[in-house]
Amino acid sequence: MSVSPHTLREKGGLVVWLTGLSGAGKTTIAQAVQQSLTSFGIPAVFLDGDEVRKQMHPTLGFSKTDREENVRRIGALAKTRAEEGAVVLVAVIAPYRSTRQEVRAICRAYLEVFVDAPLQTCEERDPKGLYRRVRRGEITQFTGIDAPYEAPVEPEIHCRTASESIEESSQRVLRAIAESLR
Ligand SMILES: Nc1ncnc2c1ncn2[C@@H]1O[C@H](COP(=O)(O)OS(=O)(=O)O)[C@@H](OP(=O)(O)O)[C@H]1O
Numbered sequence: 001m002s003v004s005p006h007t008l009r010e011k012g013g014l015v016v017w018l019t020g021l022s023g024a025g026k027t028t029i030a031q032a033v034q035q036s037l038t039s040f041g042i043p044a045v046f047l048d049g050d051e052v053r054k055q056m057h058p059t060l061g062f063s064k065t066d067r068e069e070n071v072r073r074i075g076a077l078a079k080t081r082a083e084e085g086a087v088v089l090v091a092v093i094a095p096y097r098s099t100r101q102e103v104r105a106i107c108r109a110y111l112e113v114f115v116d117a118p119l120q121t122c123e124e125r126d127p128k129g130l131y132r133r134v135r136r137g138e139i140t141q142f143t144g145i146d147a148p149y150e151a152p153v154e155p156e157i158h159c160r161t162a163s164e165s166i167e168e169s170s171q172r173v174l175r176a177i178a179e180s181l182r
């Protein structure tokens with residue numbers, strides 16, 4: 001894959017939004033894709049929901065209103081970073097279809113990746129131990145348990161991470177990015 005930073009800037013960059021339940025594999029795939037893009041010399045920025053929340057707006061919680069605000073703010077940041085001439089990989093749950101649609105509408109180029117794994121798989125993986133805490137009653141309003149997740153209807157890329165490898169999922173995303181930047 002080859003695309004110059006200048007061309008990327010002229011195109012207005014690209015926002016790649018990975019949406020899915022906690023533990024579905026958003027971060028893992030985004031990091032693998034970022035590494036590959038970087039190895040091809042393509043500027044790639046990774047925005048991780050958890051990190052951005054902590055650094056930029058730690059007061060936002062997980063109510064519907066706060067999640068919508070979180071997603072809008074990260075969407076605006078992703079748009080800006082993309083227009084500087086980068087592929088911006090966003091690993092944020094973004095559980096509401098309408099807010100994802102709002103972000104898509106402000107970006108010049110946008111790909112939605114549905115990182116899809118059954119809740120049971122996510123819970124078995126439990127990479128951060130959050131599901132265990134949810135089951136103990138220590139966390140409420142948790143996506144997929146007692147807060148909604150509206151699955152994408154027509155995502156550009158659909159990764160079924162319970163049945164495909166990290167490599168397969170990342171390659172699928174990379175191919176779509178290459179296609180979009182052509
Ligand atoms: N109640 C609740 N529901 C879902 N997730 C929770 C919650 N509390 C904390 N976390 C951790 O925060 C990460 C999700 O933040 P996001 O900014 O991606 O979520 S959202 O788009 O605003 O819904 C999410 O990160 P990922 O596991 O990477 O998805 C969790 O680690």
Ligand SMILES: Nc1ncnc2c1ncn2[C@@H]1O[C@H](COP(=O)(O)OP(=O)(O)O)[C@@H](O)[C@H]1O
Pocket residue numbers: 020021022023024025026027028029091115125127160161162164165166167169
């Ligand atoms: N095909 C796959 N794609 C992504 N992650 C996978 C896949 N198969 C297994 N996993 C594992 O699932 C876990 C996903 O965790 P993480 O990427 O932090 O999820 P999220 O960011 O969606 O919360 C990791 O431990 C990862 O190794």
